[in-house]
Amino acid sequence: MKFIEGTRAVTEGELQANNITRHHVTSFYSKQITKSGYYEQLRRVVEPSLEEFESPGSLDTSGEHANTVVPGLQHKYAQTGLLLVTNRCASYCRYCFRKRMVGKDSDEIAPDFAQVAQYIGRHPEMTNVLLSGGDPFVLSTAKLNEIVDHLLPIAHLDSIRFGTKMVAYEPKRFEDSALSSLFQRIHQTGKTATIVTHFDHIGEISVDAERRIRSLRAQEVQFLNQSVLLAKVNDDPEILAATFARCHQIGVRPYYLFQGRPVKGASHFQVALRRGIEITRSINQRLSGIQKTFKYIMSHCTGKIEILDLGDDGRVYMRYHQNKAPEKIGKIFSRPYVENACWLDDLPEG
Template identity: 80%
Template sequence: METAANPLNCRAHVLKFIEESCVVSESELQVNNITPYHVTKFYREQIIKSGYYDQLKYIVEPSIKEFESRGTLDTSGEHDNTVVPGLQHKYAQTGLLLVTERCGSYCRYCFRKRIVGRVSDEIAPDFHQAAQYIARHPEMTNVLLSGGDPFVLRTANLNKIVDHLLPINHLNSIRFGTKMLAYEPRRFEDSALPALFQRIHKAGKTPIIVTHFDHLGEISSDAEHKVRTLRAQGVQFLNQSVLLAKVNDDPEILAATFAKCHEIGVRPYYLFQARPVKGASHFQVALWRGLEIVRGINQRLSGIEKTFKYIMSHYTGKIEILDLGQDGRLYMRYHQNKVPEKIGKIFSRPHVAPACWLDDLPAQ
């Protein structure tokens, strides 16, 4: 995999940011949790030729704003929901297994900046131990392999992970969360991959790839071809996007992105509100503006294309953002919650114009 030169790894510390070059010390980078710059040659060339470089550069190129972005490094309480090293169990039916701290390229808005591109003890060291926990919890019907990106691992390594999951009868699907179809679609040319998915099928489970296309300009012809090939092999596809200031905060762009996903057989799944992550909160869009964008998306899509939910992945659960009422309150409901009785319940908070997150809204 080819990688561009690293502007955050310069001995003189004269570093190149989108806005300008400036002198930064190593300690400043560490204190501010600045992720190393890392992008595949494929993606760099794709965003240039897409005609959307001025928007898509913010996904992978460092910005000075990262030093000013306030927030925390674990916005969704992942530490608190870790049940054995590398395995999270926040929602009853789902296990989240962190299998690597590496990605094909590093997104500047990543909500796992504390892990990605670093040596981390949050990555599962023992998949047998994780599988033992899953086997003891029959309410868990699916496992999501994440990280990092599972497809930076060799297929042989993925097979070894799956070895521990296939014998668990109550699992009915295995998901792979990945942005490699945008960053390096050639990864999916691996001749060993079809056998991996066939093994999952033969064990009575559904292989699902959750793609991460944030913008129409990321869906290359290579990616489209790989998706169609894998679908013919029985792999299901979902897509999640993040609403990002300066990148895709435009209903026309997101509608075109979701329509293209639908066209190639990838079901739009979640549009995430960007999280208040330290070093990445400058990507957040105000909630009122997010609702305007969602309305604009839905006005541009046919009924069968409107399959996404506008979601805030909060510490307390996945919250669907519904509408801003005439009474000045923001209406929401829990799409997922640790407490089953709260799922589906509509609630509201007084709205304040700058709010980008639930915690920015008054409690009553």
Template identity: 80%
Template structure:
């Protein structure tokens, strides 16, 4: 017998941070609530880190997700998709979604529309993608993303590279991952060295973009494996997301960025949290975000100040510069689909509590 949304047999007791709640499957779907999934390694890491009360929000579901409004495509990914799984928003960069799987599920994920969903947005025709990149010489780097590319086998990643490495105008292969935090032993795979060697022999740079949001995520295993891969010529960048209750503290982020530099991982972006459905409660007001960034800068030496405070907006990557004495938020386009807009400084009046460009009035 087919059940409808009122059938009580579908309702299950679901454990959330604040307690247990009776939840029906249709409610999870309607609210875009991601299932709970976390690696044993990460669970033990955050439990023993001394920062569990903050880090639990990254992977454990909460009541707030059910009342958290927003969109499932906050940056216009659908509008910039050329063929399934391939996006071309900024002239020099091609973005390939190689999987819809992750080792653990971040509660604030901005791609929750595809993660764990057997999504049709994942790339399948790499020949077609290669042909497009080959006919667009302005594309100098490719970012492999998802999901997390390192949930794929090394042989699968090698097969993807078969289509990318022969393209002469590509100079960089980037791979975005949080697996270094979630399951660092993945990077002990001895065949990874030859994969990165292939990239080097093709005359291209191999870059891993890690995702450490908090010093408590950086394990001994993660540091060891990063140092090992650096010895094979892999470059490392890190991106973090500014998250309410998790890392909205200049001391924590300064310590995180300092540790990254110590390991040879250059802090790259500190992202303003996105207004994603089921995850917008992680957003920090822009006033507080600016205060935190100023606080981070006051705690770091000059060589450590390599990050930019970025809002990855539909119109482009916007660097948030300051909240002026005139009550205006000053910003600059770090990237934009229209190259003439890149570097443009602009401002908008600040409204208390605003977390996103769309929250600020024009004028």
């Protein structure tokens, strides 16, 4: 098998034991990163590395199993349902936090959307659903329509989101004219259609991606972007500031900058919290007020934690952006900083 560091003979058993996802990338993305001028950084997004064999961690860093309420549907936060609709992606990110299921046979994908809709219908506090996986846009538009058929009649849903990296990996997917009808159906029921793109680096924002985004925005589709802070890929404030500024320019609101998760086979992508805070501060120094719409987030099993600062007192200050317990949302807390800590669990309580 070809790795960034060179070719190595490996058995299927070794790959499975170390949770090494197979190498799979679209020809579009391969060409885009080659001509982007950032090949050495962006190749790490999709090309296997021998570091994956030495990366310890968990396969469920956010407690997804514990929050699954019916097969394929997670209900961790009151207002949001997370619906896993596929186990496939157009390309496989090496830092994927769902390596346990993406590209493999999995029983975590929703088998019965009627059952999902019944659960949502019984929970009026749930106002939005995020279609994820895998990447929902690897599915046919007909399949997406079938899924949406079950969601549109639910009156208390006001938003349907689609989490995707397909805009970076294969923007041609969004040339499908049937997608316009899908988004129009969502709008006609009074709901908002939102695409959450996944641009980690300005080198991923192709001319084709911009064209498709502008076209869909003209059809009232809203766009947000999430990025992951990745060692040796984008752990550079100039790169991330340029990425967020470019997103803002084409009508995609920077939404989350995620702290890399301690995923087995991917934890080598993590950046120390001290460095992450320095990068975030430096990004904000480079952006105008209207471009600073992102939050630096740790998606922990206890909730989405906004990482605020490392104080002069040697403590990391954080705030719950989301939590299963409503009374904890917005609550600021701190922990003593430990050098090279990358995750909440690396910081001692007290």
